[in-house]
Amino acid sequence: MTVRAVQVIAGADVIAYHSARHGRSIARSIAAEHLRADHIEEALIYPVTTESTDHPGGYRGALDEFYESAAARLAVHLDAGRTVAVISEGDPLFYGSYQHMHKRLAHRYPTEVIPGVTSVSAAAARLGKPLAEADEVLTILPGTLPEEELTARLASTDTAVVMKLGRTFPTVRRAMERSGRLPEAHYVERATMTGERTEKLADIDAETVPYFSVSVVPSRIADLPPGTATSTETATTTETATATADEPSGPGEVVVVGTGPAGPLWLTPESRGALAAAEDLVGYTTYLDRVPLRPGQRRHASDNKVESERAELALDLARRGRKVAVVSGGDPGIFAMATAVLEVACQAPYRAIPVRVLPGVTAANAAAARAGAPLGHDYAVISLSDRLKPWEVIAERLHAAAGADLALALYNPGSRSRTWQVGKARELLLEHRAPDTPVILARDIGGPEESVRTVHLADLDPHQVDMRTLLIVGSSQTQAARREDGTEVVWTPRRYPEG
Template structure:
C-alpha cells in the first residue's frame, strides 16, 4: 500500500500563523520534505521547526540554480525541470514504500510555491491532500492595515518578473494589485507603477510577519535594500483619502471605450477611467463604465459636445482629474476634436489634455466581416448635421472614383432617413451594383448583426445610427468558407494595368 502525499502551507513566516491542520499533518508524517536554495537553508523548515521530530526522515530538495545562468543544454528551464523530476522521484520512493510525505511550502502550496511542481508530477499517482496556508498577499494587507479590495473592485496578482510594458498595462487597468517577486525586479516595478500613474498609491511590505519586517510608501524605498521576500501593494481605492491636486493642476484625458463594452477597452483606457475623479460624457457611453465609489459622473445628451468639452476643462482647472468618455476611438468623429478645440483657446490653453485611442467602429466591423479594409480606404460620415450634403456627396464621388473601400459612419437615424439611399444611388453610378457592402450593426453588443449584401440591394430601412457600412472596392472579394461563413476581404496587391 502506497503512502499519502501532503502539500502543507505554512503561512507567511510567523510560525503562529500555521493552521492546526498543517501542524497535525506534519506530526503524522513519516517524511518531511522542503526546498532550499544552494546554501541549504530552508525558510519552510525554519517555520515548521517546532513540529519536526528527531525521528522524522527529512528530505532537503536543494535547487541547483536560482537566478544565475547555467550551461545545461535545456537552459534555465531545462535545469529546473530535471531537478523537479529528480526531486519527485525521491519523494515517490518514500510513497511507494508506504511512507506519508509532507512537503512544506511557505505561504500557500499552490500559490507561486515550489510544492506545485511536486503536485503536478505525483498527485495523479498517489492519494494527496493540499493544506492551504495564509499567503503573503493576505499577510501584507494585514500588516499595512488597509483593505485590499472591496465591493466590485478587482484584485490582480502580478509577478514582478513580467516585462515592464506588461507590468504597466496590468497596473494601469486594475483596481487593486499585489506585485510579487521583487528583489532585483524592484526598479522595473517602480517604473511601471510610475508610468501607470499608481506610484503615489503604492505601498511596500518586506518580510511580512517575519523578523526584519518593514512597511513604507513604495516611492521612498531604496532599490538596493529590497529582498526577494517583499511585495508591492496597491490597496483598495474605496474610501481612499481624496488627493488635492490643485497645486499641481488637474488634467483631461479623452478616453475611447471602443464600439461596445469592457472587452474593447485598452488597459491604458481602463486605468484612466478607474483613476479619474470625474467622468464626463454622453450618458449612453458613461453607462459602459463600472461605478466606482467617490467618482462623480456628469452625463449629457449626444448633441452638446462643445459644452461637454468646456465643462470638462473647467473641472480640470479646479484640480480635478477628468476622463471624457467617448465611444469608439475619440479621434474619429468623436470627442477628441471638441476637447482639443476648446483647449486651444483661452482660458484653457494651459490645461493638460491627453487622448487615449480606442477601437474604432470601422476596425471592429471589418474584423467581424473578415478583412475588407485590407487595402486603402476612406472614412466618411454621412451625417449632414455638421457639414452640407453637397460636401459629403463630393467626397463619396471622389473616393469611389479612386476605387477606395469606404467606411461610412453615422449613416442614418430617426431624423436622417434619406442619406443612405442617396449614397447608394450615387455609388451605383460609379461602381458595380454587385460591389459587396458589409452592414454591421451593434458590433460587440447584444444585438450584433453583420451581413454582406450587394450594393444595389442595400436597403436604407435596415440602417440606423448603430449601423456602420463598409463598401468594397473593385478588388474586394466575398467568399463562403467550408463552415458556411461568408467573409469579405480586400487584397493588399493591386492589379497592374
C-alpha cells in the same frame, strides 16, 4: 501556520523542504519550533535559482531534472510507509515549490494539501490596507513578466500585487510609473517574519530588494471617507461644474477615453485604468452607462448634442484640481469627443490644463473585423451626417474617394431625421462602382442586437439603415465569398493591379 499544518507536522515521519544552495530554508525556519529530533529531514536543494547553468537542457532542463530527482527521493519514503510532510512558505499551490512535487506524486499516493496564508494576504495585513472592496478586481502578477505586459495589467486593474521582485524590481517600478500607479504602490519585504520592512514603493532602493518581497497597490475604495457613495449627476452646463467643485486646488487633468463600439471586451487596458482612476466622468448618457459604477466617482451625463458644453464642463472640473475622464464611444478621435475637448482646451482659460487622448477601437475597424478584411487596402472614412457640414461637401468627398477607388467606411448614415442620405450616397457611388460591389451593413457591433449582412451596392436599401449601422463599401477589387461553414467573408486584396 494553521492549526491543521501543526497537526500534520506533528504526525509526520519525514519533513521535506526546498532551499537554495546556501541550505537555508524559509519554510523550515517558520516550522522550526514544531520539528522533533526524530523527524527525518529531506532538504530539497535547488541546483540553480536565478543564475545561468551549463545543463544541456538549459535552466528549465536543470529544474525539471531536479524535480524528478526530488520526487523520487520522497517516493522512497512513501513506498516505505512513511508519512511525508512537504512544508512550503505561503500557500503550497500559490507560486509554491511544492506544486512540482504535487504534479509528480499526488496521483500515486494519498495526498492532502493544507492551505496556508499567502504573502499577498500577509502583506495587506502588515500594511493595514484592504486589498479589494465591493466590485474591485484584484490582479496578482509575477514581476518576471515583460515590462509592457506589467504596465498594461497594472493600468487596467483596480488593485494589484506584484510578486517575485528581487532583480525584477527596476522593471516593476518602471511599469508602476508608466501605468500611473506608483503613487499608490507600497513595498512589503518578509511580511510577518524577522527583517520585515514596509515602505512606499517609490522610496525603495533597488539594490536592497530581495526575492521574497512584494508590491501592493491596495483598494482605492478603502481610502474614501466612510459612507462615500457613487453619485449620478446630469450636467450640461458650466453651472454644474461650479456646483460640484469648490475653489481651484491646482491643475487636474482631462483624459478623453474611447470605450470602443460596445462593452468591456472592446476596452483597452489603458482606457480601463483611466476610467477607474477618474474622479469625474463626463459623457453622453449611453456611453457612461457602459462604465461600471465606482464609489466616490461623480458622473455628469448629457444628451448627444452638447459636445462643446461637455468639453467645457470637463475642463472646468480639471481646472479645480479634479481628474476627469471624458467618455466617448469608439475611438475618441474619430467623429467623437477628442476634437471638442481639444478645441475648447486651446482657448483661455484652459490652455494650461493637461489633456490626454486614449485610443479606442473605432466602429469601422470593429465592423471590418466581423465581416473579414474589407478595409485591407487603402480606404476612406466619411460621415454622412450633414448636421455639422453641408451635404455638398459630403457629396464632393464621396465622389473623390470613390473616383480614387478607395474602400469606404460610412459613419452616421441615417437617423429618424435624416432619411435620404443613404439613397443619395448610393446614387453617387454607382457612378464609380459596379452594381455588384459588396456593401457591408454592420449594426450594433459588439452589442446584443449585432447583425452583419452583405448586399450588392445596387441593392442597398436605405430603409434598412439607421444611426446604429455602419456601412462599408468595397473598392473595385473587394471580393466576397462563402466558405464551407456557410459564413460569408469580404476582403480587399493588399495587391492592386498594375496600371
